[in-house]
Amino acid sequence: MTRFDIRKRDGLARNGIFQSDTLTLKLPAALAVETLFPDLDTRDGTNLPLYAPSALVKRYPPHNNGQPVTIHPHLDNPAHSGDCVMVADWQTALLNPRNYVDWLIGLKEKTPLDTAWYAPASGLPSNVHILCYSGFDLFDFRAVDLKSAQMRFCIPEGEYPADALDSGICTCSGCREKNLKMHNRQALLHEIALVTRFIEESQLRDLVESRCRLNAAQVAIMRHLDNQYQFMERHMPVARSGVMRANSGESLQRVEVRRFAERVITRYLPPKTDVAVLL
Numbered sequence: 001m002t003r004f005d006i007r008k009r010d011g012l013a014r015n016g017i018f019q020s021d022t023l024t025l026k027l028p029a030a031l032a033v034e035t036l037f038p039d040l041d042t043r044d045g046t047n048l049p050l051y052a053p054s055a056l057v058k059r060y061p062p063h064n065n066g067q068p069v070t071i072h073p074h075l076d077n078p079a080h081s082g083d084c085v086m087v088a089d090w091q092t093a094l095l096n097p098r099n100y101v102d103w104l105i106g107l108k109e110k111t112p113l114d115t116a117w118y119a120p121a122s123g124l125p126s127n128v129h130i131l132c133y134s135g136f137d138l139f140d141f142r143a144v145d146l147k148s149a150q151m152r153f154c155i156p157e158g159e160y161p162a163d164a165l166d167s168g169i170c171t172c173s174g175c176r177e178k179n180l181k182m183h184n185r186q187a188l189l190h191e192i193a194l195v196t197r198f199i200e201e202s203q204l205r206d207l208v209e210s211r212c213r214l215n216a217a218q219v220a221i222m223r224h225l226d227n228q229y230q231f232m233e234r235h236m237p238v239a240r241s242g243v244m245r246a247n248s249g250e251s252l253q254r255v256e257v258r259r260f261a262e263r264v265i266t267r268y269l270p271p272k273t274d275v276a277v278l279l
Contacts, residue, residue, distance in 0.1 A: 002067055003082045004116045004137075010199045011235050011255075012108070012135035018084065018116045020067065027116060028132050028196055030123055030139040030188050037067055037084075046070045047088045050103060068118050073103045077110040084116040084138065090131075091122040091143065097220035104134055105231050121146070125156045125187040129211045130218045132195045133204055134225070139192070144184040154184045156191050157214055202242040209248050219250075226253040233259060 004027070006016040018025045023036055033040065040046065045062035054074040062070035068086035069079045079085045087107065093100040116137045123131060123139030124147070131139070147154050153164035160169075162180050169175075172190075174183030198204040212218035225232060236255040244256060251257070264279060 001082075002084060002116075004084070004114050006114060008200055009235070009237075010202050010204045011133065011232070013132045013195075013199050013204050014135070014137060015196050015199050018138070025138075027137040028128075028139070028192050028199075029137075030128075030141060030185075030192055033118070033120070033138075033140040036138075039066060040068070046086065048072050050087075050089050050093055050099075071107055071111065073106050077107070079111055079115050081112045081114050083112070084118055085111060086118040086120060088120060090119040090136075094122075094127060094130075094217055094221075097217050097224050100134075100221050101224040101228060105228060108135060108231075123188055123192075124159075125154045125184075125191045126158055126211075126215065127218065128188065128191050129156075129195055129204075129208050130221055132192075132199070133208045134221070139188070141185050141188070144188050145181060148181040148184050151180070152184075153180065154187050156187070156211060202237070202240045203245075205254065206245050206247065209250060222250060223253070226250065226255070229255060229258055 001021060003019045004016060005019070006014045008015050014027070016027055018027050020036060025031070025036065043063055043066070045060055048057055048060070048062060048070065050073065052074075057072055057074040061075060062072075064070055064078050068084040071077050071079060071085045071087060093103060117135055118138040119131055119136045120140055121142040122136075124143050128139065144154055147159060151162040152159045153162050153169075155169060165175050165178055165180060165183065170183060170187070172183055172186045174180070174186050195204065195207065198207045208222060212222055232255045236259070238259075244254075246252065246257075270277065
């Protein structure tokens, strides 16, 4: 039995408390996922490629007999309220922004709102902001551990050769101990903590606009999501307590800006005078 108690929303991003029979976890988070789903590695059909043909996916459906529930764009969604859903190979979607958004919307439309979303082997310090912005909540260490095996030093701004451990870029305990694996894991946890703070302040979009500048695919994902106004508008608050900054050209395409413009056009009735109001 699982439950996801959402405490704060900022668009598609959420934070809250996920509870299973054995563990209570504050999301978004990254952890050794076998502590939460110990039987995941032994279950069949959970690694369905997103690019696989529909006929192949339907021929080999996942065995959803526990948590997390595997979902796929070509399959009906068996998830229920409070479940944790898993989208396998989501890291491959990051390479094609248009497919990323199309698949994301298709999956979100047929999934209960109070489900936690797990992206296996996808979370890196350089992309976890856009994953959380897209509505993912749970990550593991497999992606950063793979980068460690490839001798790559990960920070939110990108990846560098392992000798960056000695450059002074980071002063975490992993860098002090010359432990690349520890550094990469801590960098991911630090970025998730920062994302969580921005969600609590209702300013995650500002972080995403600043972080994505070093990755063209992430900029495209943000723009494609902005173009899906009907979908995104349902998830954006009408009013928010934080300051809404407009620091880039994409800021003018934010749902809140477009919503305000449409309301001015559809709701404003000009007075019958000789005075012109210029907006």
